[in-house]
Amino acid sequence: MRRDDELTKDDVNASEERLRALLVRAIAGDAAAYHVFLRDLGAHLRAFLRKRLARLPDEVEDLVQETLLAVHNQRHTYDESQPLTAWLHAIARYKLVDLLRRRARRDLLNDPLDDGNELLVASDTEAADARRDVAKLLDTLPDRQRRPIVHVKLEGLSVAETAKLTGMSESAVKVGIHRGLKALAARIGSGS
Amino acid sequence: MKTDDLVSLLASGAGAVDPGAARRRWSLALSGGTLVATLLVFAWLEVNPALGRDARAPMFWVKEAFCAALAVGALMAVARLGRPGAPLGGLRPLLALPVAALWMLAAVVLLTADAAERSDLILGISWTECSVNIALLSMPVFAAMVWLMRGLAPTRLRLAGAAAGFAAGAMGALVYTLHCPELEAPFLAIWYVLGMLIPATLGALVGPRLLRW
Numbered sequence: 036m037r038r039d040d041e042l043t044k045d046d047v048n049a050s051e052e053r054l055r056a057l058l059v060r061a062i063a064g065d066a067a068a069y070h071v072f073l074r075d076l077g078a079h080l081r082a083f084l085r086k087r088l089a090r091l092p093d094e095v096e097d098l099v100q101e102t103l104l105a106v107h108n109q110r111h112t113y114d115e116s117q118p119l120t121a122w123l124h125a126i127a128r129y130k131l132v133d134l135l136r137r138r139a140r141r142d143l144l145n146d147p148l149d150d151g152n153e154l155l156v157a158s159d160t161e162a163a164d165a166r167r168d169v170a171k172l173l174d175t176l177p178d179r180q181r182r183p184i185v186h187v188k189l190e191g192l193s194v195a196e197t198a199k200l201t202g203m204s205e206s207a208v209k210v211g212i213h214r215g216l217k218a219l220a221a222r223i224g225s226g227s
Numbered sequence: 228m229k230t231d232d233l234v235s236l237l238a239s240g241a242g243a244v245d246p247g248a249a250r251r252r253w254s255l256a257l258s259g260g261t262l263v264a265t266l267l268v269f270a271w272l273e274v275n276p277a278l279g280r281d282a283r284a285p286m287f288w289v290k291e292a293f294c295a296a297l298a299v300g301a302l303m304a305v306a307r308l309g310r311p312g313a314p315l316g317g318l319r320p321l322l323a324l325p326v327a328a329l330w331m332l333a334a335v336v337l338l339t340a341d342a343a344e345r346s347d348l349i350l351g352i353s354w355t356e357c358s359v360n361i362a363l364l365s366m367p368v369f370a371a372m373v374w375l376m377r378g379l380a381p382t383r384l385r386l387a388g389a390a391a392g393f394a395a396g397a398m399g400a401l402v403y404t405l406h407c408p409e410l411e412a413p414f415l416a417i418w419y420v421l422g423m424l425i426p427a428t429l430g431a432l433v434g435p436r437l438l439r440w
Binding site for chain 1: 228229230231232233234235236237238239240241242243244245248249309310311312313379380382439440
């Protein structure tokens with residue numbers, strides 16, 4: 036099996052160029068390109084984090100999701116003149132260090148034997164599932180953020196339709212989505 | 228939620244990123260912070276009555292250039308540190324340059340002065356208040372810089388906080404020159420630099436807490 040670290044330099048350059056072109060189009064408003072970008076990025080992140088979290092395999096998928104959310108929320112900080120790899124790597128590393136710091140703090144507080152309860156829960160098929168359910172976290176958001184996200188992002192309604200349905204203004208719907216995704220990232224970051 | 232579903236959620240209806248938003252945030256932060264600091268000079272301190280005469284002295288413009296150069300360098304550092312993976316590059320030496328130049332000028336002034344004058348050159352008439360005033364005037368700019376930085380994505384939080392604080396300090400010092408009667412290089416080399424380092428230190432202390440995302 037060919038693994039990520041066996042990719043040649045040319046392969047890496049090619050995927051940098053490809054992802055970069057996708058992100059540039061996404062930033063200009065191309066949602067389809069953005070979908071492909073995030074999907075491929077997810078796979079890269081999974082390989083990257085799996086290698087670095089060899090001892091914490093259960094955390095990998097959660098962190099993949101957390102990092103994707105971070106990339107989405109911070110995509111306005113990407114400068115097209117900058118290598119995409121450097122930008123992505125800095126974000127992934129930041130989230131990884133943040134997770135390890137959070138865990139270190141929690142492990143100090145908790146009896147480490149507690150983890151024994153989860154021993155049978157973990158299996159191969161579940162390893163690829165996130166333990167933290169973003170959908171549940173979404174439910175904890177206030178209505179003015181949750182409803183725009185549910186209608187626009189999950190049900191695929193337009194901003195105008197959502198505004199009509201919820202009685203919110205169109206700009207309130209947009210602000211609700213934007214703030215809601217930031218709040219989601221913050222809730223993940225606070226270790227809930 | 229599966230990762231694929233999250234990807235669909237994030238991508239669906241994700242519009243274009245507004246390229247003007249960053250510029251608006253920068254101009255609002257800079258103008259807001261500087262405006263409040265300037266109003267503070269008028270309301271709380273007072274404008275140096277001899278400002279018109281001082282402005283004809285070359286040293287006045289050395290003082291202005293010193294503060295402005297550091298402000299520009301520190302603001303560039305804020306911009307870079309707010310962007311994941313952007314290297315600081317030559318900004319460190321660029322920031323050290325004005326300080327080194329002023330210190331050299333101060334050393335020359337002190338070495339060529341009479342021994343009896345040296346303490347006056349260092350202490351001026353306002354050494355007890357200068358650094359504190361600069362630090363206080365920098366606070367509105369500091370708040371604006373933290374707000375600005377929270378809209379970006381710093382990954383080195385302590386350094387980002389220090390840069391935000393130092394930029395605020397340099398802007399605070401620039402505004403303080405409206406009030407400050409001092410024109411001697413040794414005075415500026417010590418008390419101005421100290422005044423800028425106070426908010427920079429504060430920024431390094433609170434950065435990891437305030438700038439987390």
